[in-house]
Amino acid sequence: xxxxxxxxxxxxxPPVNALSLTALQALEDGLKRADADPSVKAVMICGENGxxxxxxxxRGFSSPKxxxxxxxxxxxxxxxxEKPVVAAIEGIALGGGLEVALGCHYRIAHVKARMxxxxxxxxxxxxxxxxxxxxxxxxxPAALDIITTGRHIPATEALKLGLVDEVVEENTVEAAIRxxxxxxxxxxxxxxxxxxxxxxxxxxxxxxxxxxxxxxKQAHGCLAPELCFQAxxxxxxxxxADGVRKEQELFNxxxxxxxxxxxxxxxxxxxxxxxxxxxxxxxxxxxxxxxIHKAAVIGLGTMGRGIVTSLVKAxxxxxxxxxxxxYLNMGRKAVMLLLEREAMKMEQGAQTLRFHNPAxxxxxxxxxxxxxxxxxxxxxxxxxxxxxxxxxxxxRICKPGAFLCxxxxxxxxxxxxxxxxxxxxxxxxHFFSPAHVMRLLEIIYGLHTSATAxxxxxxxxxxxxxxxxxxxxxxxxxxxxxxxxxxQQAVFLLEEGSRPEAIDQVLEDFGFKIGPFRMxxxxxxxxxxxxxxxxxxxxxxxxxxxxARQRHGHRYSPLPDLLCENGRFGQKTGKGWYQYExxxxxxxxxxxWLHNFLAQYRDTHHIKTRFIDQEEIxxxxxxxxxxxxxxxxxxGIASGPEHLDVIYINGYGWPKHRGGPMFHASTIGxxxxxxxxxxxxxxxxxxxxxxxxxxxxxxxxxxxxxxKDWMSYLSRQSNKL
Ligand SMILES: CCCCCCCC/C=C\C=C\CC(=O)SCCNC(=O)CCNC(=O)[C@H](O)C(C)(C)COP(=O)(O)OP(=O)(O)OC[C@H]1O[C@@H](n2cnc3c(N)ncnc32)[C@H](O)[C@@H]1OP(=O)(O)O
Numbered sequence: 223x224x225x226x227x228x229x230x231x232x233x234x235x236p237p238v239n240a241l242s243l244t245a246l247q248a249l250e251d252g253l254k255r256a257d258a259d260p261s262v263k264a265v266m267i268c269g270e271n272g273x274x275x276x277x278x279x280x281r282g283f284s285s286p287k288x289x290x291x292x293x294x295x296x297x298x299x300x301x302x303x304e305k306p307v308v309a310a311i312e313g314i315a316l317g318g319g320l321e322v323a324l325g326c327h328y329r330i331a332h333v334k335a336r337m338x339x340x341x342x343x344x345x346x347x348x349x350x351x352x353x354x355x356x357x358x359x360x361x362x363p364a365a366l367d368i369i370t371t372g373r374h375i376p377a378t379e380a381l382k383l384g385l386v387d388e389v390v391e392e393n394t395v396e397a398a399i400r401x402x403x404x405x406x407x408x409x410x411x412x413x414x415x416x417x418x419x420x421x422x423x424x425x426x427x428x429x430x431x432x433x434x435x436x437x438x439k440q441a442h443g444c445l446a447p448e449l450c451f452q453a454x455x456x457x458x459x460x461x462x463a464d465g466v467r468k469e470q471e472l473f474n475x476x477x478x479x480x481x482x483x484x485x486x487x488x489x490x491x492x493x494x495x496x497x498x499x500x501x502x503x504x505x506x507x508x509x510x511x512x513x514i515h516k517a518a519v520i521g522l523g524t525m526g527r528g529i530v531t532s533l534v535k536a537x538x539x540x541x542x543x544x545x546x547x548x549y550l551n552m553g554r555k556a557v558m559l560l561l562e563r564e565a566m567k568m569e570q571g572a573q574t575l576r577f578h579n580p581a582x583x584x585x586x587x588x589x590x591x592x593x594x595x596x597x598x599x600x601x602x603x604x605x606x607x608x609x610x611x612x613x614x615x616x617x618r619i620c621k622p623g624a625f626l627c628x629x630x631x632x633x634x635x636x637x638x639x640x641x642x643x644x645x646x647x648x649x650x651x652h653f654f655s656p657a658h659v660m661r662l663l664e665i666i667y668g669l670h671t672s673a674t675a676x677x678x679x680x681x682x683x684x685x686x687x688x689x690x691x692x693x694x695x696x697x698x699x700x701x702x703x704x705x706x707x708x709x710q711q712a713v714f715l716l717e718e719g720s721r722p723e724a725i726d727q728v729l730e731d732f733g734f735k736i737g738p739f740r741m742x743x744x745x746x747x748x749x750x751x752x753x754x755x756x757x758x759x760x761x762x763x764x765x766x767x768x769x770a771r772q773r774h775g776h777r778y779s780p781l782p783d784l785l786c787e788n789g790r791f792g793q794k795t796g797k798g799w800y801q802y803e804x805x806x807x808x809x810x811x812x813x814x815w816l817h818n819f820l821a822q823y824r825d826t827h828h829i830k831t832r833f834i835d836q837e838e839i840x841x842x843x844x845x846x847x848x849x850x851x852x853x854x855x856x857x858g859i860a861s862g863p864e865h866l867d868v869i870y871i872n873g874y875g876w877p878k879h880r881g882g883p884m885f886h887a888s889t890i891g892x893x894x895x896x897x898x899x900x901x902x903x904x905x906x907x908x909x910x911x912x913x914x915x916x917x918x919x920x921x922x923x924x925x926x927x928x929x930k931d932w933m934s935y936l937s938r939q940s941n942k943l
Pocket of ligand 1: 285293319341493
């Protein structure tokens with residue numbers, strides 16, 4: 223009890239005071255006790271350990287005990303209280319946590335607090351009357367933005383919006399108790415949000431129409447944003463009580479939609495991959511990261527520029543190195559442009575000044591400048607000889623403890639490390655383009671990579687606000703290795719009768735932001751061409767007499783090579799799988815030239831054209847990708863299916879509401895995936911990617927266990943079947 227009879231209710235459920243069954247019960251009991259106690263004149267609700275609450279316990283949504291538990295009635299109880307209730311918001315007030323605060327009569331936030339209704343990001347909507355109270359408090363446009371995006375609002379913005387009454391820099395709990403004392407006896411009617419009307423807009427209908435178009439466009443097939451919209455719309459049309467009923471109805475649709483389950487799986491998967499382990503026993507528990515006071519990036523091509531930008535944004539001093547002054551100046555200009563754009567996006571535009579500080583961002587052609595850096599990221603071309611030459615050089619120049627990272631998408635980390643005197647310091651850091659935007663960082667350990675190097679790379683990912691996923695060393699690592707059979711099938715489907723636009727459409731309808739052919743045009747077809755030439759699959763090193771559509775006894779499609787030979791590299795040349803308005807254009811249009819070319823190609827190779835339906839397109843592209851995933855798990859390249867899913871969601875545009883490829887396989891059911899792979903493999907026996915993985919077969923034979931149990935079916939000693 224605080225001074226002058228203010229009852230204090232403290233939400234306590236470490237680490238984030240999630241509203242579990244017990245926490246909800248304690249909240250309800252506390253409210254009832256305060257209400258019944260005549261010596262209590264006001265109530266203050268706060269959270270333990272400087273955090274108000276992260277909302278409902280997400281694990282509870284899939285718990286059988288969930289039924290019959292509701293937060294809404296408890297919030298109504300708060301609002302109806304005849305004693306003023308003040309929320310003291312420190313740290314975070316998210317989801318159900320913010321809904322509790324909205325039920326309070328007053329809200330005070332610490333200046334560093336963040337608030338939000340992120341339910342949409344886990345496939346739900348604010349189901350404890352939040353969709354009805356928030357528009358009444360801050361108006362429909364702001365409420366719609368917060369509810370449909372799930373973004374976190376800093377306290378200062380919350381104050382401007384009217385979401386909180388006061389922001390303090392001092393002790394929030396004490397300030398809230400003072401406020402509670404001050405408002406004792408004042409009328410509570412005007413403070414009860416459920417009684418307020420939703421502020422009118424002169425053009426509400428038109429506003430809502432446009433907002434719906436925007437919400438749908440950004441949803442890519444995810445249901446939650448649209449249902450969030452419907453709930454807020456209900457607030458504009460119905461009474462509070464009817465709006466709450468509508469909210470509940472929509473909440474239940476989402477809760478049972480399957481998408482919520484996938485998104486909640488993705489939430490925990492992202493946290494699970496932070497707890498990395500390797501087959502040799504190294505793990506996050508025992509390894510300590512080293513501080514990175516200064517980093518260097520070698521190579522200022524597209525990837526290097528993005529990596530430098532990322533490091534500067536994370537406030538890590540960087541040396542940016544190029545091989546000659548011409549490339550250095552080009553790189554410098556490009557980096558400065560990226561930094562300017564990033565600074566404009568940031569809250570304080572003045573951050574630009576920091577970017578230009580030469581003590582924090584140094585451009586050089588002199589390798590000797592690398593002597594005092596703690597970590598180097600090499601980001602030159604995918605060329606083994608060049609990379610080895612650079613690693614040999616930097617292992618001589620850099621101080622002994624420096625970490626030597628290679629940004630490669632497929633090359634052998636051990637071979638690169640073999641060029642150094644310190645293979646334990648060498649690690650793969652596979653960034654995704656654009657490197658300052660994409661969240662994924664694939665972290666690849668080699669045979670000799672130390673646990674400290676892995677921990678440091680993971681720490682770096684966190685500092686760069688990326689999600690690091692630790693994987694083993696194999697060609698293409700996890701992401702690209704799974705991507706090869708996907709892209710391969712897409713091209714085979716073209717040979718058999720489909721078109722790029724049909725295949726892209728099916729995969730975009732599935733939820734990918736961009737289909738495989740549009741993606742290939744964006745990335746540049748020459749990238750893969752160079753790699754295939756390097757592997758001897760095409761070009762001058764191809765032995766004479768090699769059949770056009772076969773390599774090493776397996777089916778091969780020369781279509782991408784032929785396009786490159788015709789100068790069609792994708793967007794950069796204005797032509798690829800599609801045509802563009804100009805070189806560098808972005809609007810893909812189906813290209814009659816390509817359709818003719820495909821027809822001639824099929825004639826030349828006597829391929830009978832057939833109609834390929836959507837189901838086959840989807841299965842032929844996705845199932846081999848998942849199949850490769852099962853092989854990767856069996857080989858111990860990744861320590862769990864969550865790793866593969868986090869990689870696909872954050873690096874390859876896999877729709878998050880489908881949980882990732884391995885989660886998707888589990889929802890389809892492994893027996894069905896296996897049966898389809900068997901069917902396609904029989905039809906195309908010369909395609910190894912369609913042959914079902916032994917691990918997949920084993921899991922089916924073991925009765926299709928849930929995803930969380932898959933790894934227990936691998937032999938512990940060798941991680942081999
Ligand atoms: C038995 C049934 C109870 C069900 C009650 C039904 C009531 C229904 C009515 C209302 C419905 C309301 C809807 C909601 O409130 S949904 C939840 C909305 N909240 C969120 O989405 C917040 C999610 N969390 C985060 O964004 C972050 O975790 C954050 C809170 C910002 C903290 O970030 P950070 O400091 O980076 O720390 P971590 O993310 O690593 O989290 C630390 C550990 O806490 C676990 N965690 C976080 N939030 C929750 C949560 N809401 N529920 C359960 N667990 C949570 C997280 O997994 C970490 O755990 P671990 O260390 O084991 O990995």
